[in-house]
Amino acid sequence: MAPLPSLLSFLFPILLSLSPTLSTNSEGNALHALRSRLSDPTNVLQSWDPTLVNPCTWFHITCDSNNHVIRLDLGNSNISGSLGPELGQLKHLKFLELYRNNIGGKIPKELGNLKNLISMDLYSNRFEGGIPKSFAKLKSLRFLRLNDNKLTGPIPRKLATLSGLKVFDVSDNDLCGTIPVDGPFGSFPMESFKNNRLNGPELQGLVSYDFGC
Known part of the structure; x- marks a missing residue:
């Protein structure tokens, strides 16, 4: 009978490969949470597979050389629903393009955590409530529509x-x-x-x- 430590070292890689939640990263989890909040009648998000190691192969997503998400481009995509606080986990995001959709609800204050953001285009939607004061933390921001x-x-x-x-x-x-x-x-x-x-x-x-x- 194999010693317990040897057995665990043998089983762990197998368990890891079988568990999609362990193989995804925080950015992929955040984007999958966004997908769950959205209605997508034309299936523009069909490539967003949460079982992949990272979301860099998904359509409408751009990553840098380190596989960090730097652009989310869902402008004019006929989507509706709302945004959640999970978007604040995209720490490397530079471009957030969600214009010309039917997204409603409040703009999450957690978007103020996106310190690398250069452009935020949320125009032509149904957002309500106030402009988050947390946007004052976006010192890299150049364009806010x-x-x-x-x-x-x-x-x-x-x-x-x-x-x-x-x-x-x-x-x-x-x-x-x-x-x-x-x-x-x-x-x-x-x-x-x-x-x-x-x-x-x-x-x-x-x-x-x-x-x-």
Whole structure:
């Protein structure tokens, strides 16, 4: 009879190969959790197989040379449903493209954990609730397009600390309060804020009061 340690060392690789949950990584788990929240009538997510070691072979996913997910591109894919906190686990993500779908619910605050994010395009969906204040942590962000949704509340003033932000569009929502002028907000055109209930731009150096929010 084989000693117990020898037996375990023999069985462990076999058990590992039989267990899809052990062979996936956290990024694959996060994306599979996203898939479970979405309705996909045209099967654009059919290649998202959770039993694979990593999701780099899935359609609409781009990875870097280290097999980290850096791009999620599901724009104009006829999907609906909602987003969950699991997306915050995609720590290496640089491009989040979910525009022109029917995704609703609130935008998860966990997206503020995506420190490498350069572009976030959530426009032309049905997102509601406020713009997460956690977005102020996205110091690499250059493009943030949230237009044509159902977002409410004020524009978080902390977003003015995103010095690298080049494009910011929240037009065609139901936002209220004043438009910041600090940081990059001094360069955004007024078209970026149209069709809301915004009172801006605020007067420089004065406290912003979000009347009507």
